[in-house]
Amino acid sequence: MYGPLAFALLLASSAVAQSTTYQAESATLNGVTVGTSVSGFTGTGYVEGFDADADTLTFTVNSTAAQLYDLNIIYNGPNGDKYTYVVLNSAGGSQVSLPATTNWTTVSGGQVLLNAGSNTIQIQSSWGWYLIDAITLAPAAERGAHNITTTPINKNANADAKALLKYLGSIYGKNILSGQQDQDSLDWVTNNVNKTPAVLGVDLMDYTQSRIDRGASSTDVDKAIAFAQKGGIVTFVWHWGAPTGLYDTTDHPWYSGFYSDATDFNIETALADTTNANYTLLMNDIDQIAVQLKKLQTAGVPVIWRPLHEAEGAWFWWGAKGAAPAKKLWGILYDRLTNQHGLNNLIWEWNSVKSDWYPGNDLVDLVSADTYAENDHGPISATYNSLLTLANDTKIIGAAEIGSVMDPAQLQAYQADWVYFVVWSGDYISGGSWNSLDLLKSVYTSDYVLTLDEIQGWKG
Incomplete structure (x- = not known):
């Protein structure tokens, strides 16, 4: 984040x-x-x-x-x-x-x-x-109709993935889906705002081998399935701990191993050829995550899938060596999960803004960004417009992580047509400094903002 x-x-x-x-x-x-x-x-x-x-x-x-x-x-x-x-x-x-x-x-x-x-x-x-x-x-000129596609990039996308992308397209520019990262924080919204977000954000972080080896475990896949059974939409990020080279020091503990400054893992050399040990470790991690994504596919759960997030920031190891290795890893990840593992329930979401980092329209279903500005509830229009340009207005745009919720009136006034937002967990949602409870109640009761009860039957 x-x-x-x-x-x-x-x-x-x-x-x-x-x-x-x-x-x-x-x-x-x-x-x-x-x-x-x-x-x-x-x-x-x-x-x-x-x-x-x-x-x-x-x-x-x-x-x-x-x-x-x-x-x-x-x-x-x-x-x-x-x-x-x-x-x-x-x-x-x-x-x-x-x-x-x-x-x-x-x-x-x-x-x-x-x-x-x-x-x-x-x-x-x-x-x-x-x-x-x-x-x-x-x-500003009046923005015309969007030219987005709702056809998944995976030609073998299953009915669940097709339904999700079609639904997102049907509300794009008309409404925004409310979302919350982490089940506990989503429950806090339900209990305190008296509305349940339409989107649950969860993480595949603790399903990675380097973390499992150190005692980590997770039930986020089970939580995602349960939320989908209630009619909700799920999105997964993957804080991918480096498969080797973790410093594991007081300043850089093992659980921060997705950060560039917490590991000496070099993505550029790991991808230099397919025979080196670090390349094999990367593939093993992808294969391990595929097992979890397959559970979701079997349960009929389509996923807004957001790996390699915030790559252009370079604070994560997958972006630390520049755009070329990050885009190369994205292509490998797509090919291995789609063609080798047969995962057809994924909506592939790119999560950086810079044009030279973009993998291309043929490898991306949605584009998105993560933005944090404390107690600022503006429409984040500059970032939205940059994403609009990035994909030439052919891709639906999501606010994958935010700190402060956006004012629905400003979203509409600025023509910032984010299709969903996900507030980060913990104090970002419940601490009061990023979002007051009164503001949250106002946002969640807006006609423009869709909640879990308002999207029932979205699969059609």
């Missing part, structure tokens, strides 16, 4: 017109300074020094009417991949990816719904260490 990523944006003074540019050096600066040493900027300079959490760049924009605008950010990223956080009118923001670059580059910052009159947009430091030249605003 991602750690909480903050980003916010408040816009420079002047009235909004078609494709209007707002120079960063003319905005209100807090903890940051104007620079001129990196050539190629527009205006009289750019803003640098985003090196503390409290650093912000605030613009003020006057709009003659309430309207949705496309926001672009012109930046330079000489210090590696970063994220920034954009907040409109001090409430509801978007996480924006700023890929590494030494050129002045324009990236989509999602959309902002400006009120009539004065508005603020704030760029908050988040990961920091980037340069901001300017932002642009242009009235």
Whole structure:
């Protein structure tokens, strides 16, 4: 899962017109300074020094009417991949990816719904260490009908998988499915919100050999089957502990073995040929997980299947060596589970945003992202729009992990048509700081948000 990523944006003074540019050096600066040493900027300079959490760049924009605008950010990223956080009118923001670059580059910052009159947009430091030249605003065009496919990539997909993908397509852009990670946290929602999420998120983590050898066990497959029998939809992630090379130290205990800094397992060398020992260990793990997925298939349970999640973040070993090994492993995983093990109940969900990491439309059924911003209930429109572009609007889009639930009214206003959300477990749902109980009750009773009782019979 991602750690909480903050980003916010408040816009420079002047009235909004078609494709209007707002120079960063003319905005209100807090903890940051104007620079001129990196050539190629527009205006009289750019803003640098985003090196503390409290650093912000605030613009003020006057709009003659309430309207949705496309926001672009012109930046330079000489210090590696970063994220920034954009907040409109001090409430509801978007996480924006700023890929590494030494050129002045324009990236989509999602959309902002400006009120009539004065508005603020704030760029908050988040990961920091980037340069901001300017932002642009242009009235957003009305989004047309989606061009998504509901035909599974697996030509042998069974009736259950076909029904699930068809159902997701039928509600896409009309409703969002509520979801919760972990059975205990889902039960907390049922008992405290008086509504049961439509989607249960569970994990194949403790079915992996390197964890079983150290005493781990799980009943998540049984829980998934039981939830499906109640008419629910299930999604599985796989926190895949490295098959060997775990450090198993105080700082990096064995149970953190899916993290890149907790193992010396090298995915690139493991996939270099099919005869080395580490390649064999990877295949053994896949075969072991296939046994569990086969139990779900036998029980008539289709699965939104999300392996190799958050690959582009590189904090997990499967993404630590870059896009090429991660995509290669995805292809191997698909081929082995589908063609060797005959698993036809899986809806294959990719879980990264960057285009150079994408395995391709022929190997992906759904696209998704994981985003965490504490007590920010905005529509996450920048990430949604990036995923829309990633698959050219041919794939349904899911919010596979979130920290704070999204405001249904903002989802609709921003045309952020996430088909489902899954709130992460524990304090993210029940602690009160990420989501208040009153807010959860409001979200779960919205006509736009579907709960378990409202999706009965979705198989048709």
